[in-house]
Amino acid sequence: LYKDYTHVVMQKSCPFDIHNFSGWCVVTSTFYSQYLNNVTNRLIKTEVVEGEENTVLLKDVYYKGYDLKLKFNTKNPLEPKVEMDDQIAGETGEAFGTIYGDGKLRISQPSIYTSYYNTCQNYVLQYVSMSVDNKDGSSFGTVGTFISMFEWISDAEAEKLKEQGL
Template sequence: MKKILTGFMAAFAAMTVLSGCEEKRVIYSGPDYLMFSDTLYQCPVREADDDVFDVPVSATRAVDYDRTLAVEIIDKESNAVEGKHYELLSNTVTIKAGELASSVQVKSFYDNIGVSDSLGFALRLVIPDEDKWDLYGTEAKVVLQKVCPFDINNFTGDCVVTSTFFSSDNWTGVAAMRLIKTEVDPEEENTIILHDLYYDGYDVKLKFNTEDDMEPLVEMEEQKLASTADAFIGNIHGNGDLMISQPTAYTSYFSTCEDFVLQYVTLNVYNDDGSLYGSVGTYVNILEWISEGEAEDLRQDGY
């Protein structure tokens, strides 16, 4: 799931330094170089017709005149097709007088890009040799990532749950997967209820973080997954509750294009005083939403 890489070059890492109580401004006085601001970008391909992605271009020094640079596509390093998957709105980019940055604008074509496509293209700035900085070069790679609109209803209904927990020694069931039902939580925004996630009669809630569609994350507060008696063949441990939570050390996310969730979960048991009785382990869940027909076939097979 990776991300638009931003940030400027090390040449500008320290523009201001402090010495004691006196502030001293340091101005870059080295050579004038032109470059892409980074070497790799992820371009979100959204459904909106007017959605445009910027590929930043930078200069190490501002000058008192406009600088127009040619931009070319490196065909041998690209598998996305210009005119089909994307187009450059201009084959030139202008850094205006007194400024240090501008952008190459890219428009992508949502309907022509498949959910599982791995497409990208490479760009090169056409500039004089004296304007090139060998440390950074003049090329950048752009990866096209399709972003489907979020609709929480796509994550309701019949859901297949597979989990590494089901293949662990702590699983007392016999099935390697579970067919469950999910519904929208009427009380919490962007939240669904997972009925009988691991054990019959116990529900948990899962929240979708939709703030950044390039980082579609799921969140889960710690909550009761089952009683230890139900989970461990009648044995009561700690305060009797088996708790489920989402560890922060791993990234749990969802896909709006393929209607699935990949989630890391940790199972714990606590004592009556809130201290940890013991950790059952950390596992990976995959939740996949399927059609009613597919669900009926699974039910006939005993799920």
């Protein structure tokens, strides 16, 4: 069948530990570059959500006071996906300078893009869609689809970044 050669593909997978995805995290997002003036990265805190398996809480990801929950799907180590329920990411007044629709900036995970995590390098690559609804629940409009990179770092690295003004 293969004659005198073969093609082998190897994939490295490290053991999953939810605690590797808690603590300090550097966030880079295309949303920041479009809607937050002069912001390219943010340093945020994350913590494991007690009572919810393989779930972390990302604090103040887009706007202060709006935390997001992210769930790690560990069923298949070769398909390390992250999932997120629809949530509120902020207020339209803060995001756009005026209130649109019901005033809430909604965030969801689009089905056409795969968001995933890496256990060897402790990062998450997540696609999100943002939208605004009217007060009656109908759609006011779509803001866009954005990609965010979450990279977990040590306390020492976080201290250096804070000293540098991040």
